[in-house]
Amino acid sequence: MSFDSLPSKNDKELFKHISCFFVGIERDFTETILEACDINTRSGITNLIDRCLLSIGWNNELKMHQLVQEMGRFEVRQESPDKPWKRSRIWSHKESFRVLKQKKGKGNLLGLTFDMRMLEKEKLCASFELKTDAFNNMDMLRILQLNYVHMNGSYENFPIEIRWMCMHGLGEFDQLPTLERLIVRNCIDLVENSDMDMLKNVKTMLLDGCSLGESRIQNRDTDSLELCMVNNIDINTRTTSSSFVGAIPSDME
Template identity: 30%
Template sequence: MQLEVLAGGLDWFGSGSRIIITTRNRHLLHSHGVKRTYEVEGLNHEEALELFSWNAFRSKQVNHCYLYISKRVIQHSNGLPLSLEIIGSDLYGKTELEWKSALDTYERIPHEDIQKILKVSYDGLKEFEKEIFLDIACFFKGYTVSYVINMLYSGRGYAPDYAIQVLIDKCLIKIDQCYVKMHDLIKDMGREIVRLESPSKPGERSRLWLSKEILRVFKENKGSDKTEIIMLHLVKDKEVQWNVSALEKMENLKILVVENARFSRGPSALPKSLRVLKWCAYPESSLPADFDPKKLVILDLPTSSFTFNNQLNMKFKSLMELNLSGCKLLKEIPDMSGTPNLKKLYLDHCRNLVQVHDSVGFLDKLEFLTMDNCTSLKILPRKILRNPKPIHPPKHG
């Protein structure tokens, strides 16, 4: 509306006029026929240091006593002038000790004034666009677009493509060589929105991504029906002590990812809301007996103890992807007629796998099957051997 009032048409301006429009919304420019756009880059290190210095010291040069900590501010701001100006003004006239204390705080909790300004674009999103933005901010920055779309489509139950394009148009994310990128301060803004859902009780937030908080929720059984996504990635392989009932209260949990963590026991229950379960080294031979997997789209249990024990009567009607690669105890793939929508089946490096049930050959939607290095495999579905689809026969190494 502002553009229409200020610049209704080209005939409003004389020949040779140049009109410069600044906006956070790229789509707004396209819809008004703007032909040439320029995306403003962040400041480089030297420019950022100079801008920060003008605000923090009222001088072009940084006080040499504060040089090291000033570089921390530059790194934290990642070229964003807004952050450099606000933090610089806040630190003006403060002692070095106060600087360190303030920056430690900013690195944990975003500066309120920066948060407020960056949040303007978020506030203008529709609800489902906000959900996708928060998912990316908390979990998916740096992943390929195809992986993010697959995870969000599987986990949310609706295609995220439109929402992702809206986030691109509003400069909240960008796609760089097929990877989803997001400025660190925008990521922090999204994560702060989630943290403020329950500042002192992580188990009552919609998303959990910090290992320390996840492990505490698991150990103390502090979960709730508020949590929708948990992704646990430990830096080093670690044995985890937990309460096996920790997932029972999470009645709306949709995505659960566990990597680089060794659990001595598996969960006593899984919520029926679960749509994506990716658990490397899952410690049990089967899923909980009372689990209803009707919504499960991805089941990814590589290098686990899973063997389908007591799972034969379960109906995985929504399952589209099953990964059992490296499951050394797996000897047989049973009747899979209860998985009519299965598209991908990964069985690589299942060295004790002897038989794949004939029903796998009759899965009409199966597009991808790998069985490399299944050195004990003897019985294959007859139909698979004649299937023209890109299904990989076993390779023995």
């Protein structure tokens, strides 16, 4: 049972992704996200299970022993022990805050998670407004989770490679031309005049408790949309049940 025993680069990248971001998260949801990041999860998860690096819980969630999870995170730390902005993934809230505040993010970064409440809880910082240009150099960023982070600035140069973004507690979004799945809940600032026309590649759109009208969705100039649910009502007649992507698990909020 070791990282080096994994048979392929795909499995090693999958192992690092899960150990950093997806332990405790529902399997199907995780597979959907990582497949969009060009990770082969079907064979990869099986290989991790066969090597006792991963297990599946009763609720179909991904489980990993704490020591195994730490092994995966250790491999990521070894990419740059003293400079987290040079690593491929950042999951520590302290390190994420440091990287974003100092605008040190680089093109090698694939995933980042940051919850401002964690720092406020530890009294490590007061409420701090980050600039959107802190993401300008993160050209390869695929996974982004920002909870209760106050952002200021334009999203014009936001990383275009993002495949999954969770911004719980943030009331705005803008130009994300390659985004494929958009899940927004209880966002009262998402209104009729919201500029969603730049989201040309969105295939799945789940809106719950938002102010955006159905007519705004139906009049979108795009053929990519396969599933659109507004307050649990399917307004897209082209949708099939197999296209459905579940709501964000509570652990990711």
